[in-house]
Amino acid sequence: MILNASGCLDALTAPEAALSLDAFVTKTVTPLPRGGNVPVRIAETQHGMLNSIGLANPGLDAFLAETLPRLVMLGVPLWVSVGGFSAREYATSCARLDACEEVHVLELNLSCPNVDEAPESAAEIVAACRAATSKPLYAKLSPSAWDVAVVARAVEDAGADGLSLVNTLRGLALDERTLRPRLATATGGYSGPPLKPVALAAVWACRRATRLPIVGMGGVWTGRDALELHAAGATAIGVGTALFADPAAAARIRGELLSELKTHGLSSVSDAIGIAHDELPRVGGVTARRSTKSLDLVQKRTA
Ligand SMILES: Cc1cc2nc3c(=O)[nH]c(=O)nc-3n(C[C@H](O)[C@H](O)[C@H](O)COP(=O)(O)O)c2cc1C
Secondary structure, X not given: OEEEOOOOOOOOOOHHHHHOOOEEEOOOEOOOOEOOOOOOOEEEOOOOEEEOOOOOEOOHHHHHHHHHHHHHHHOOOEEEEEOOOOHHXXXXXXXXXXXXXXXXXXXXXXXXXXXXXXXXXXXXXXXHXXXXXXXXXXXXXXXXXXXXXXXXXXXXXXXXXXXXXXXXXXXXXXXXXXXXXXXXXXXXXXXXXXXXXXXXXXXXXXXXXXXXXXXXXXXXXXXXXXXXXXXXXXXXXXXXXHHHHOOOHHHHHXXXXXXXXXXXXXXXXXXXXXXXXXXXXXXXXXXXXXXXXXXXXXXXXXX
């Protein structure tokens, strides 16, 4: 399953790209409209990209009245990314979106590096949203947490149905000549290829810590990147920054992933999921293939 990463594709201006996805994830919607941060808001760096968009969006009222009906017309399953500045704000938005049949999944953006952190913890926000909706809830987590697996376990206990890993990392780029920050906000969210090892580590850790399905994202550019995230434990893939360089990236990555599976003698994506957690077969011995289901969790609960 291939999705776009929130904020990296405008389905209404690039409907063909959206149609190549298994589901379209909206840009994060907040209760009130936001103009976002002042420009400059995007800076390309040597290896990746910095953004400080600051959750620019029309707000939930306009989203429901104008954007959502147009997205529904595309016929692609819809995930709505929900943002806010308190657990109550998140929960109120979830309650309103709960009434929208056309919305399949709510992804809680608990991790935007360009706005101040919500005062409540990720688990408190998830618990409030769980009480407000019966729709599947995915918690999108920051790779900056000191131990993302601990946060993942907490949001699982609070009622999350899945994880989206990872959001951007905070970064800074300086102007070559002036040595001053290139973004108006100085720091911004760092995305693109350098994020892949960070995403792999987060997916790896959360696969071992929880039973939740995981959308793996961060630096996915090729089918090989997608295969590696699946191997670390991702059950679906999100494509972000690559879509700015190549709007057809999702379709290309899907094709490349199929070739990669073949090369590795795997008959389907499900055979690849979590394979990085399996022990390698011993030469001349029997393959000791452990169950990859929540390895650490099972060990801890039975200890
Ligand atoms: C320009 C831009 C805007 C983004 N906007 C959002 C957003 O609104 N909500 C969100 O959860 N993540 C947002 N993200 C983060 C992406 O969804 C994704 O988690 C991150 O970029 C890592 O994936 P990538 O390396 O493939 O881009 C944004 C990223 C970029 C580059």
